[in-house]
Amino acid sequence: xxxxxxxxxxxxxxxxxxxxxxxxxxxxxxxxxxxxxxxxxxxxxxxxxxxxxxxxxxxxxxxxxxxxxxxxxxxxxxxxxxxxxxxxxxxxxxxxxxxxxxxxxxxxxxxxxxxxxxxxxxxxxxxxxxxxxxxxxxxxxxxxxxxxxxxxxxxxxxxxxxxxxxxxxxxxxxxxxxxxxxxxxxxxxxxxxxxxxxxxxxxxxxxxxxxxxxxxxxxxxxxxxxxxxxxxxxxxxxxxxxxxxxxxxxxxxxxxxxxxxxxxxxxxxxxxxxxxxxxxxxxxxxxxxxxxxxxxxxxxxxxxxxxxxxxxxxxxxxxxxxxxxxxxxxxxxxxxxxxxxxxxxxxxxxxxxxxxxxxxxxxxxxxxxxxxxxxxxxxxxxxxxxxxxxxxxxxxxxxxxxxxxxxxxxxxxxxxxxxxxxxxxxxxxxxxxx
Ligand SMILES: *Cc1c(COP(=O)(O)O)cnc(C)c1O
Numbered sequence: 001x002x003x004x005x006x007x008x009x010x011x012x013x014x015x016x017x018x019x020x021x022x023x024x025x026x027x028x029x030x031x032x033x034x035x036x037x038x039x040x041x042x043x044x045x046x047x048x049x050x051x052x053x054x055x056x057x058x059x060x061x062x063x064x065x066x067x068x069x070x071x072x073x074x075x076x077x078x079x080x081x082x083x084x085x086x087x088x089x090x091x092x093x094x095x096x097x098x099x100x101x102x103x104x105x106x107x108x109x110x111x112x113x114x115x116x117x118x119x120x121x122x123x124x125x126x127x128x129x130x131x132x133x134x135x136x137x138x139x140x141x142x143x144x145x146x147x148x149x150x151x152x153x154x155x156x157x158x159x160x161x162x163x164x165x166x167x168x169x170x171x172x173x174x175x176x177x178x179x180x181x182x183x184x185x186x187x188x189x190x191x192x193x194x195x196x197x198x199x200x201x202x203x204x205x206x207x208x209x210x211x212x213x214x215x216x217x218x219x220x221x222x223x224x225x226x227x228x229x230x231x232x233x234x235x236x237x238x239x240x241x242x243x244x245x246x247x248x249x250x251x252x253x254x255x256x257x258x259x260x261x262x263x264x265x266x267x268x269x270x271x272x273x274x275x276x277x278x279x280x281x282x283x284x285x286x287x288x289x290x291x292x293x294x295x296x297x298x299x300x301x302x303x304x305x306x307x308x309x310x311x312x313x314x315x316x317x318x319x320x321x322x323x324x325x326x327x328x329x330x331x332x333x334x335x336x337x338x339x340x341x342x343x344x345x346x347x348x349x350x351x352x353x354x355x356x357x358x359x360x361x362x363x364x365x366x367x368x369x370x371x372x373x374x375x376x377x378x379x380x381x382x383x384x385x386x387x388x389x390x391x392x393x394x395x396x397x398x399x400x401x402x403x404x405x406x407x408x409x410x411x412x413x414x415x416x417x418x419x420x421x422x423x424x425x426x427x428x429x430x431x432x433x434x
Contacts, residue, residue, distance in 0.1 A: 039066035062281030120154025152219030285318030348421035
């Protein structure tokens with residue numbers, strides 16, 4: 001792409017494109033956005049050929065870096081044979097073998113794989129699965145859900161009911177189904193444990209499921225919590241006969257260290273949702289896994305079929321790439337590679353913790369986050385000043401309000417990681433002194 005193309009792109013963009021999670025008046029008037037032309041490894045390149053280290057792996061998806069040659073090759077290969085067919089009474093190699101290979105790396109007992117398009121649909125399918133399961137297995141009154149304050153489970157109206165970020169919920173509040181938003185263990189573990197137990201004691205008989213982001217509430221600011229909460233949630237779910245849904249859309253595929261965040265606590269969900277890293281950041285693709293017990297609840301007469309399915313469910317391109325992602329994890333030892341990198345990331349953030357205006361430094365696996373002193377919340381601007389400084393220095397570090405965080409690819413070269421950490425350090429300092 002030639003550099004003159006920048007103007008052409010921006011003219012069309014500002015006239016017609018509506019960007020996600022973007023205040024468009026400010027964007028149109030003030031923002032000089034990064035115009036990305038290509039990407040490779042841990043870097044994005046703009047139309048003028050400038051490189052930026054991708055500090056958040058493109059919204060947490062490119063766990064193997066951008067354009068991993070094996071993934072691109074798998075995509076090409078699949079595209080030349082079969083780009084799409086529905087999964088309605090039809091099957092194909094890519095989807096079937098992906099399901100088999102995913103089950104092999106999934107927590108024990110999760111042996112049934114339902115495919116969809118993205119993180120939101122993976123959770124939406126989980127909700128409908130739970131509700132329909134109870135409806136046709138003797139407990140139709142179980143329609144209430146339990147989630148956490150600060151939870152984020154995606155964008156559809158269904159999962160918006162589970163979401164506990166006030167900014168995102170507010171406009172839709174009158175339309176959302178019954179869901180209790182309990183105190184988060186990221187704020188106070190004891191309070192959260194008490195609230196969960198009291199909630200189930202009072203309402204278990206009409207509760208379908210507890211839905212959690214295991215160990216890290218990502219979108220509300222990389223809020224990390226104690227695994228004791230997950231262990232207790234599993235115990236209470238069993239005691240009260242409620243299902244446990246774990247949303248591993250962000251935390252899965254080794255983001256927190258082990259393959260699944262729930263592995264830290266040796267907890268197995270009844271339903272597990274996976275997306276983002278599942279397709280290596282190449283294509284929208286997602287999976288909702290469940291047990292033989294839940295699956296059996298949909299057998300019998302035809303009217304018991306799971307009434308859910310997107311047009312592109314099990315799309316062959318996505319499925320083939322997702323298979324190749326698993327092969328790369330196995331053959332390149334991605335989780336092992338990431339372990340020393342996670343320590344490097346942690347050490348880099350330990351240095352940042354010494355700065356006056358930095359608070360609450362926290363890390364888990366390949367996640368590191370800090371709060372800038374001052375105001376709090378998704379709409380807070382302080383993180384954006386660090387973003388601007390970092391962009392000037394060659395890194396893309398989109399914040400969450402006052403939270404500056406890094407979620408780089410798990411295989412980021414050490415030299416790139418060191419450079420990224422230096423840029424964040426310099427950018428935080430520049431904002432504090434500027
Ligand atoms: C990103 C995310 C989702 C939504 O995924 P999309 O692909 O954006 O629809 C759901 N749950 C969690 C925990 C996420 O981080």
